[in-house]
Amino acid sequence: MQPLQCPHCGEAIPTHTHVGVIMVPHVGPLENGAALVTPQWYHSECIARLAVGSLAHVQGRCSCFVEGGPRGDPLGMTKREAARAALAAYRARAAWDDLENTPRN
Ligand SMILES: [Zn+2]
Numbered sequence: 001m002q003p004l005q006c007p008h009c010g011e012a013i014p015t016h017t018h019v020g021v022i023m024v025p026h027v028g029p030l031e032n033g034a035a036l037v038t039p040q041w042y043h044s045e046c047i048a049r050l051a052v053g054s055l056a057h058v059q060g061r062c063s064c065f066v067e068g069g070p071r072g073d074p075l076g077m078t079k080r081e082a083a084r085a086a087l088a089a090y091r092a093r094a095a096w097d098d099l100e101n102t103p104r105n
């Protein structure tokens with residue numbers, strides 16, 4: 001059997017534990033009215049990266065916000081390192097937003 005690989009970063013998925021990995025059902029094309037659903041395993045940081053965007057996107061300096069801003073992950077990082085960095089930045093910002101939005105009296 002082929003070792004499991006994360007579809008986002010291509011690195012190995014640990015098979016001895018489910019900690020830090022998430023199963024996403026992959027729905028294949030319809031054949032005779034039915035789709036083949038197969039489990040796909042992602043690192044949790046990689047599936048989070050797909051939702052929150054790149055590090056530059058989380059920081060609001062990507063090409064979505066700034067003309068000519070970077071697109072995609074930072075150079076010099078693996079896709080998984082970039083996913084961890086994006087998630088860390090997202091968590092830091094979310095914690096800050098919570099603090100800012102908490103009424104103080
Ligand atoms: Zn991954």
Ligand SMILES: [Zn+2]
Pocket residue numbers: 053056057062063064065
């Ligand atoms: Zn963006």
